[in-house]
Amino acid sequence: MTVHTQPMNRIQNAFQQDKKLLNIYFTAGYPELNSTVPVLKALADAGADLIEIGMPFSDPLADGPVIQASSTVALHNGMNMRVLFGQLAGIRATVPDTPILLMGYLNPVMQFGVENFCCEAAAAGVDGVILPDLPLDDYVAEYQDIFRRHNLRPVFLITPQTAPERIRRIDELTDSFLYLVSGPGTTGGANTQAAGVQDAYFQRIEDMQLRNPRLIGFGISDKQSFASACRYAEGAIIGSALIKALEGADDAPAAAAAFVSSIIQ
Amino acid sequence: MTTTPTYQQPTERGYYGQFGGAFIPEMLYPNVEELRQQYLDIMAEPAFQQEYQQLLRDYVGRPTPLFEAKRLSAKYNTRVFLKREDLCHTGAHKVNNTVGQILLARRLGKTRIIAETGAGQHGVATATVCALMGMECIVYMGEVDMERQKPNVYRMRLLGAEVRPASSGSKTLKDATNEAIRDWISNPVDTHYIIGSVVGPHPYPDLVARLQAVISEEMRKQLLEKTGSELPQFVVACVGGGSNAAGAFYHFLEDPEVQLVAVEAAGHGVHSGHSAATSVLGKPGIIHGSRTLLMQDEDGQITEPYSLSAGLDYPGIGPLHAFLADAGRARFLSVTDDDALKAVIECSRLEGIIPALETAHALAVLDRIGAGPDDVVVVNLSGRGDKDLETYIQQDLM
Structure with a gap:
């Protein structure tokens, strides 16, 4: 087994805190092309513990209608990888400690060039990357060395159907956190599972005594669902509900800050 | 063991040269993996072959x-x-594939079928075999395509299928496929996705090619x-x-x-x-x-x-x-x-x-x-x- 001897990064530091963590996802370039940095800063200042910046894609298979629509708007606004890295240059002067992850789909990263992408991300001070359609075997064969060289942590998803041995393998492949998908469905869906079924799944994962901390995502939308997810994990991830709060807001950063307050206060 | 590379046969991970593979989110992994592990064995079963050949002859x-x-x-x-x-x-030729996949779905214990369709031919072929086997059928079709292929929309509905419009993107085949994949993510246990072409994650390209x-x-x-x-x-x-x-x-x-x-x-x-x-x-x-x-x-x-x-x-x-x-x-x-x-x-x-x-x-x-x-x-x-x-x-x- 590989022994990881990478330097600590901001993601691991965040999990040292003795509290439940709120991870917020938002789409880069939404609602306006230049909203990215003001929204990011507002989220961090309001108390988001980790922030995922969505890299918009034309065909986001794992996303529900809200994030799809925000991606369409962002692309229409002119967002792309080059623009995003331009916006993020110098971000660590204003958001020094909050872990920042980039989340998106593989094709735009491939076209940008994986090495190029990791180099730019690391230079901007990004800590982790979530690419849901990147297969584990491909990650190990083609991406792992590049990620490590740039001290970027991959985050992998786990679902109620993920087999135990696969969960163990995922747990070995990163030093960040495990993204527990709460139940069947795309992002932003209503959680229709019986509570007992979901509790049993979270409990089963907890009982595995994994190396990495866990954050629960998909279908978490408010203070109540955040609190209930936190019973089984070190925190939770909210995306679609934040995007909804930004939709049509006169002042997107203020709306982002108010949303974070509504969850943690 | 050495095998001569062929055009017909992808590698175990589903590659034809540099093309293929299975780039899917984790939510789809168990379904696609189950299919990958079982499709060749199921298709090689004499009982499957007998039923498939008989349907090709007497039904198709x-x-x-x-x-x-x-x-x-x-x-x-x-x-x-x-x-x-x-x-x-x-x-059209589309039914060769749907007859095979519905038999496969039944052996995998699935009770609900989803499909995407462009011209409507694959949707009709899927609705047809679902009627034949008494299975629930949902077909995703781009709004633009529903408009230009109205008779096929009606045929699917007559056959008992539900046709759901895909209204994102160009509202055509690509978007119908996105919606079908999202449905499969939301219904991972009881549903089989009958893809209509030699596209999608491995093993679909090989599965559909074999059935055609x-x-x-x-x-x-x-x-x-x-x-x-x-x-x-x-x-x-x-x-x-x-x-x-x-x-x-x-x-x-x-x-x-x-x-x-x-x-x-x-x-x-x-x-x-x-x-x-x-x-x-x-x-x-x-x-x-x-x-x-x-x-x-x-x-x-x-x-x-x-x-x-x-x-x-x-x-x-x-x-x-x-x-x-x-x-x-x-x-x-x-x-x-x-x-x-x-x-x-x-x-x-x-x-x-x-x-x-x-x-x-x-x-x-x-x-x-x-x-x-x-x-x-x-x-x-x-x-x-x-x-x-x-x-x-x-x-x-x-």
């Missing part, structure tokens, strides 16, 4: 005829044969009877995702003397900005879980293809076809809307067969492939034109 109406088209032959000064997939039950391979298997026997040789000089088929072409090429892939011709939709012209000629306009990328040639902008965003035909406007091609194009094993040509419509009239008037608009793209290259008087050219007549009548009326073909 196979073998389909290989018809020597004498008036087309005279016009193009070569020997043209038409493989009459238009005579399959439901009017009956087309070329029959061609070889029929050619031996009619021409004295199993091998023609040319096999011609249209390509959207590429299922009928995969079926028509399959048993000739390892016979290099057979020229394989794949015909894509050029729409208003390959470089007009309104085209679906993926092999010319695409570059390697990932669409619907597969690494293949794909129409995209420089940022890796998938672009919207165009063709008058609803079955060919897909921004990718199956990974097998990307490999055949890359390796030079198949020759890729493209045909505009206008030339396809001319081929519709020609085939109707010369042979008394009204072809589907997709199929007409294949018929439109007979003067471009370089076939001589003694050459045998097989065109896969993948579907009949009834579904396109409204388009033909609007285009004022008379």
